[in-house]
Amino acid sequence: MATVLSVSGSPSATSRTARLLRHLDRRLTAQGHEVIPLDVRTIPAEALLGADFRHPAIVEATALFERADGVVIGTPVYKAAYSGLLKSLLDLLPQYGLAGKTVLPLATGGTTAHVLAIDYALRPVLSSMGAGHIVQGWFTLDKDIAVGDDGTLTVAPGPAEALAQVVDQFSEALGSRTALLAAAG
Template sequence: MTKAILINGGNSVSSRLTGVEQYIANNLTAKGIEVETIQVHQLPAEDLITANYKSEAIAAEIVKVGAADIVVFLTPIYKGSYTGILKTFIDLLPQKGLEGKQVFPVAIGGSIAHLLALEYSLKPVLSILGATNIDCPIYIVDSQVARIEGGFTLDETATARIDNVFSTVSGVKVGV
């Protein structure tokens, strides 16, 4: 079975980014893909900040990334770039830890002005980690995600963008 890992680099599970994460998880699950999420902010902060490769908690999450066929990096955009929270986790990934994986950068920001942040800040870092199959980045403006009782809802523009990018993903491994 195809496995996906969603790496949420936000600072709260109640943020709109979680609504995007949940929509993507549901999209992948509907395709028969096994999905798991890493909430980076919930990992031991000291281990992240000090790049403690010996941390059992961190090592367990790195193993999950290694076992995944699909890796989705989710981040809010602050000051024109992805979060330091996400960066602390990315720094712990092995040098070629994304090699052979389908990688999806996804961001949410306050305005369309930061649309290119994924292109100039996150994609180059992911390619250094061996990602050669980086799919079209998805940028969503936070006004496209609304909080509703019990969760979130995304507007049609946001869901269409996500659906379009993930349309080629299937739960069937190539060559299996």
């Protein structure tokens, strides 16, 4: 089916956001998509903060975005916006680095006061980068994401069902896009 780049904008190695993305990656893989995870925190800080467009890690990340049919962008919400780490990477991508791509924005946070961060902070940036289709995003409260001692992730039933629906809508949009491209080619 489609190639999906699953991007975690969390600076934490034990992030609920990253774990939630990897959980959703498995659902997309089960639906037949090739999923490539990208944890922005693994890109060297000097490349991101120094805006080193030629750094091998930035070149590689840019190539991953180019290769993808769809992109899942996950971020924790800090001060009513997506993470600065994610912003640093998005700033280094080409102006239309999401041209024609189907994009699923996801966010996690401690309070429902941050629920609009997807629509008022992240969605405009994704749109300005040329995203072909931005599907309905989803915000999940930190309290609804539990990580067991063995690293397993559990999402509370209501949010888990909503996330499954959002991911399925994203997958369906990817399938439609892939079929259109195949018919045009």
